[in-house]
Amino acid sequence: MTTDASGAVHVSGVEEPTTSTSRNPDADRARRALGAVWRIESARIIATLTRFVGDVGQAEDLAQEAMLEALRQWPSEGVPNNPGAWLTTVAKRRAIDGWRRRERLDERYAAMARDLEQQDGAASGQFWDPDTIDDDILRLIFVSCHPVLSREAQIALTLRIVGGLTTEEIARAFLVPVATVQQRIVRAKKTLAAANVPFAVPDPEQYAERLGSVLSVLYLIFNEGYLPAAGEEWTRPDVSAEALRLARMVAGLMPREPEAQSLVALMEFQASRFRARVAHDGTPVPLDQQDRSRWDRAQIERGRAALARADRLGRGRASYGLQAAIAECHAVAASTDETDWARIVVLYEALGRLAPSPVVELNRAVAVAMSTGPASALRIVDDLERSGRLAGYPGLPAxxxxxxxxxxxxxxxxxxxxxxxxxxxxxxxxxxxxxKAAALAPPVVE
Incomplete structure (x- = not known):
């Protein structure tokens, strides 16, 4: 669901009521309210419904039906005091109606129906704090990033059912057709259903595999906003902001996981530069030319606090922790020349031993150039070029x-x-x- 410039709510995958409401201010207010509620509370709503019905695909369908019902009722009856709870209650009723129609009433249904009746009266008046996150959302994130799904499907499903983005927004973010995103999400839901994936946080012994996948997907999404692989924009702050929001959520739900805290720190440091990375005309501004007074100092402090929380856990710095430490070196330096490049080189060396990667080696070369000069750095880059490990990667020739x-x-x-x-x-x-190439061209002799 998305809200356009006129404030109209568009619900992905279903049709809106056909009655014309474009000149109805009550309908416009209802649409705007529904858009805001969905953006803030969609993850909680879908997580609650997934726990209720046991299937993430059905949960999202029920949420869509509830939103359509809101578009019908809210213009005339007004927006309820607790719209998130209202949507959840309507969706649960739809689920129960479906069970009735299929004549599948059993003890489980009866128990849930009694529970619903008991909660129904209090639902409209009880305050639902969108900043309060419970384990259902953590379960939803783990389901979205289940190893049975491809990486592309994990990203699409995470943004759709946890981030609340529409298929159109996801397609724009990753520059793929809307139909491609829709197919990925449909296949992901079918795959999860076929694999009978439980709506649950994995057992502690599975954390390493599953949490790594969750964090990896979130960082991949962040980087797509930080430097889009294609398109006309140098940055997509909205995409990175969504990844950071989800990473904060994971870190808040798993405070004893240092890499979750470290990833938040890394994202905070990098996101703090967004305003300075683009000139007024949209052209990129290199790190050494950025106005550091435009860096978000509050965000940098949040990054330092997150990295300190990770360090206090006493388990040492892993991949995201080392990357966050590198980003911190940039964040606290007054200028490029005053940056502790020697420390950055050491951090990249440690990162290269812990998580070997040709991109890490290329970044180390940049730090070496700043620390000891371009000649030694060029030898590293030439070795990378001969290895062919970064063939086709534009960063290498750059x-x-x-x-x-x-x-x-x-x-x-x-x-x-x-x-x-x-x-x-x-x-x-x-x-x-x-x-840059043109600036190096020899002068034309007339």
């Missing part, structure tokens, strides 16, 4: 171009900038790389 430029090898650097521009799918990045 870094190599910067190093060659600093060494005065302008012609080679220009060719590397142009190669990087050909590889990237991000229009803003391509323009920036081509501008």
């Amino acid at each position: 870094v190599r171009a910067e190093l060659l430029s600093r060494l005065g090898r302008s012609n080679e650097a220009r060719g590397e900038f142009e190669a990087a521009a050909r590889l990237t799918g991000n229009e803003r990045e391509r323009a920036a790389l081509l501008a």
Whole structure:
């Protein structure tokens, strides 16, 4: 469900009532209210319904039906005091009606119906704090990131049923057709049902595998907003903000997991730079040229607090902890020149031993260049290029171009900038790389 500029609520996957309400202010207010409620409470509503009916796909369908009912009732009857509880109650009634129609009444239904009747009277008046998160949402996140699903399906399902984004919003964020996202979500629901995946947090011995998948998906989503792989925008802060919100949720529900706290710290540090990373005309601003007074100092402090919470657990820093420590070095430095590059090199070396990756090695090369000079860094990059492990990755020729430029090898650097521009799918990045290549072009002799 999404709200457009006019305030109209669009419910994904179902049709709105056909009566014209565009000139009805009560209907407009109801739509705006429904959009706000869904954005804030959708995860809780779907999690509650999933626990109630035992199937995440059916839970979302019931929530959609409840929203349609809200569009019919709220314009004339007004928005209830507790709209989230109202939607949940209507959805539960729809589920019970379905059980009645299928003649599947049993003791379980009777018990749930009695419980519903007891809670029904208090539901409309009881305050539902959207900042209060219970284990149902944690279960929903783990279900969305279950290993039985592909990574693409995990991302789509997490954003849809936990993040509350529509298929249209997800498709825009990842630059894929809406139909592709819809198919991924439908297949994911069918896969979960076929695998009989329980609506439950995994056993503690399964945490390592399952939590790692959850955090990985959230960070992948964050990075897609931090530097979109394709498209015309240099950043998508809304996508990163959604990933950070979900990561905070996981960290709040699992306070004894240092990597959950560390991922929040890493995201806070990186997100703090968003305002300074883009010029007024939308062009990218490199780290060494950013106005650091525009960095969000409150967000940096939240990042430092999250990293400190992870450290207090006393289990050492793992992958996200080391990355957060690197980001902290940038966040607390007054300028590029005053950054503790020697410490960053050491942190990247530790990260490379813990989680070997050619991208980590490339980032280490950048830190080495700032710490000891471009010549030693170029040797690292040349080794990476010969290995072929980053073939097709635009960051490799881009870094190599910067190093060659600093060494005065302008012609080679220009060719590397142009190669990087050909590889990237991000229009803003391509323009920036081509501008650097043009700046290195020899003057025209007339």
